[in-house]
Amino acid sequence: MMKKATCFLIVFVFSLLALSTADAADLKIKFTDKGRLNYEGDWKLISYQAYTSKDAGKGGRRGTLTCEPKLSGTYQIITEFKATVNRGNRAQYYVNGAKVKEVDQRAGAANGKSAFIKVSLGVFALTPESKVELRAEDGKSYSFVGFTFTTSTDVPSDVSPDGGIEGDTAAESSFVAKSDGDLVIEPYLSTYSPAAFHVLVDGKEVLSWVRSNSTSKEPLVFQGTADDKSMIENKPGDFSPAPGLKYTVALKAGQKVTSTKTGGYESGTYLKISGPFDG
Known part of the structure; x- marks a missing residue:
């Protein structure tokens, strides 16, 4: 009986360790996460993505996606989207109100074929009040599949007041x-x-x-x-x-x-x- 109890305790402890390690390493937020995501504007959700569509909202293919990960610490943020030849080339990403990157969502759609693409937005110091945004403002189609937040020991990205690296040009x-x-x-x-x-x-x-x-x-x-x-x-x-x-x-x-x-x-x-x- 003692041996069974000891074995159960060891398994239980290792299970807790594995769970805590997974929680500390990554937080993956899919496009369907209603608790952490808020869609405003012309977003349409289908089985594998959200995207700005002429068949949603006012039909202007404009909108803002706001993510509240509710994390505290330093994290690398990776976004995933579905690249196609019909996407726009100025997907605008913001962290804590500052513009950090513009992404061409056509890139990766080789020979007319679509592809799921992951892009790093950088490393950022986050608080439970931090927000990450994807803004679609030019009337073109933009895709969102998810965000991944990974703990990092890197120095947070140097973001200028206008967004991006100090002295950098726009897209x-x-x-x-x-x-x-x-x-x-x-x-x-x-x-x-x-x-x-x-x-x-x-x-x-x-x-x-x-x-x-x-x-x-x-x-x-x-x-x-x-x-x-x-x-x-x-x-x-x-x-x-x-x-x-x-x-x-x-x-x-x-x-x-x-x-x-x-x-x-x-x-x-x-x-x-x-x-x-x-x-």
């Missing part, structure tokens, strides 16, 4: 040179899924960086030439973007610079543009 930005001078481009592209940078001067591409995953050797191309120094080989076949890259292009007054960031790039990614734009 689409344009500048006009007020005088002659140098255009300075500082890129860093970290990703686990397809993502790209493009910078053009008067419509002519001067810089592009197209990456398909986190490990392939896919160097940045500057003025038509691949820069092998833009990638670092961590181990055979495992490449990462090099930090501290900087490229310069001579500008004339009146020339227009356009930059775009697309795809599911990771937290810490930036495309900084500076030059004679303020007169």
Whole structure:
């Protein structure tokens, strides 16, 4: 009898340990979680996702999804969505009221086929009052499958008052040179899924960086030439973007610079543009 009781106690203790470990590691919130999610606007829920639809609400395909995870601590936040060729390219994500990322939800839909994609929004210090939002504001279709919150020991992401990395450009930005001078481009592209940078001067591409995953050797191309120094080989076949890259292009007054960031790039990614734009 003593042996049976002891065995039962051991099993019970291990069960509690396993449960507490699972609770501490991840919180997965699916699109159907009515206790933690609030949908406002033109959202339609089907069997595997919620998405902004012309057949829901006012039909404008606009709306805000608000998530209240009710967690305390430092967490990496990952969002999941279903990418299709008909999605919009400016899914806007906010944490605690600050914009942290814009995501192109078409990226990953290769050859016209849909795909479930996961993208990190970054690492954030959360309180029980914290909120995470997905805002669809341009009348295009956006998808939401779920959020995953994973405990992290990383330093929380540096978010500027306007959203994103300090000095970073938006998903689409344009500048006009007020005088002659140098255009300075500082890129860093970290990703686990397809993502790209493009910078053009008067419509002519001067810089592009197209990456398909986190490990392939896919160097940045500057003025038509691949820069092998833009990638670092961590181990055979495992490449990462090099930090501290900087490229310069001579500008004339009146020339227009356009930059775009697309795809599911990771937290810490930036495309900084500076030059004679303020007169």
